[in-house]
Amino acid sequence: MQEMYNYTHSETETNGLIYCRSLSKIYGYGEHRTEALKQVNVNLAQGEITAIMGPSGCGKTTLLQCISGMDDLTEGEIWFRGKAVHRMGEDEKDALRAESMGFVFQNYNLIPVLTAVENVELPMLTKGYSRKKSRSIALDALGKVGLFDRQNHKPSQMSGGQQQRVALARAIVHKPLIVWADEPTGALDRQTSDKMLDLMDYLNKEEGMTFVIVTHDPHVAARAGRIIYMDSGSIIHEKRTVTER
Numbered sequence: 001m002q003e004m005y006n007y008t009h010s011e012t013e014t015n016g017l018i019y020c021r022s023l024s025k026i027y028g029y030g031e032h033r034t035e036a037l038k039q040v041n042v043n044l045a046q047g048e049i050t051a052i053m054g055p056s057g058c059g060k061t062t063l064l065q066c067i068s069g070m071d072d073l074t075e076g077e078i079w080f081r082g083k084a085v086h087r088m089g090e091d092e093k094d095a096l097r098a099e100s101m102g103f104v105f106q107n108y109n110l111i112p113v114l115t116a117v118e119n120v121e122l123p124m125l126t127k128g129y130s131r132k133k134s135r136s137i138a139l140d141a142l143g144k145v146g147l148f149d150r151q152n153h154k155p156s157q158m159s160g161g162q163q164q165r166v167a168l169a170r171a172i173v174h175k176p177l178i179v180w181a182d183e184p185t186g187a188l189d190r191q192t193s194d195k196m197l198d199l200m201d202y203l204n205k206e207e208g209m210t211f212v213i214v215t216h217d218p219h220v221a222a223r224a225g226r227i228i229y230m231d232s233g234s235i236i237h238e239k240r241t242v243t244e245r
């Protein structure tokens with residue numbers, strides 16, 4: 001039987017993208033056992049920028065990795081536009097990520113032997129687009145992040161800020177529904193970090209892209225419409241700084 005999620009009226013009204021129920025994640029056993037997520041409930045709406053904050057080790061990265069399907073839950077339910085991610089096998093989760101998600105990490109995660117444009121076109125090639133179409137869309141994405149003229153540079157020939165902008169171009173090139181960013185500005189100075197945040201803002205406003213950003217930096221969180229605060233594996237508080245669209 002087709003699985004159904006019992007959406008409430010208000011959830012369907014608020015542009016729901018992801019619903020998570022009772023997420024639990026336990027690493028290790030015995031004396032090494034860590035309960036990284038404790039019965040976390042969270043919904044994410046399309047078109048929002050959400051920041052996740054909290055002290056080191058409170059479960060921010062674990063939450064991001066579990067909701068995005070990069071890591072397995074111990075228990076709980078994740079619904080992505082009505083699809084039960086928690087029941088998916090690895091291949092199905094890979095396909096969901098390739099189709100609908102983009103990722104930006106603190107250490108950029110670019111492939112060192114590839115040029116900027118080759119790094120950016122990878123998600124398009126994975127999605128099955130032709131080389132020609134992938135190249136043209138990748139160049140367009142590089143243009144959006146202001147790096148068209150660096151298309152043939154390898155990561156080692158670019159600054160940290162430029163590499164992170166390439167990573168952002170790679171994350172958005174296939175027009176994902178949601179971009180997950182884990183400390184995206186952690187290795188950047190304030191000015192370069194502001195440029196990254198301006199770009200995310202632009203992509204959010206102009207293209208309706210949804211961002212979830214794990215950060216320690218209040219300056220970064222101040223740019224989000226919603227801030228979720230975690231402690232010891234739980235969401236303890238949340239704050240909205242702008243009215244919902």
Ligand SMILES: Nc1ncnc2c1ncn2[C@@H]1O[C@H](COP(=O)(O)OP(=O)(O)OP(=O)(O)O)[C@@H](O)[C@H]1O
Pocket residue numbers: 027028034035036054055056057058059060061062063
């Ligand atoms: N692969 C793992 N194996 C065992 N324990 C882990 C693993 N990954 C994370 N943990 C533990 O789970 C808890 C949550 O870790 P997580 O990385 O999610 O925290 P965080 O809030 O992102 O921390 P930080 O801000 O320092 O990056 C921590 O106690 C951590 O030590």
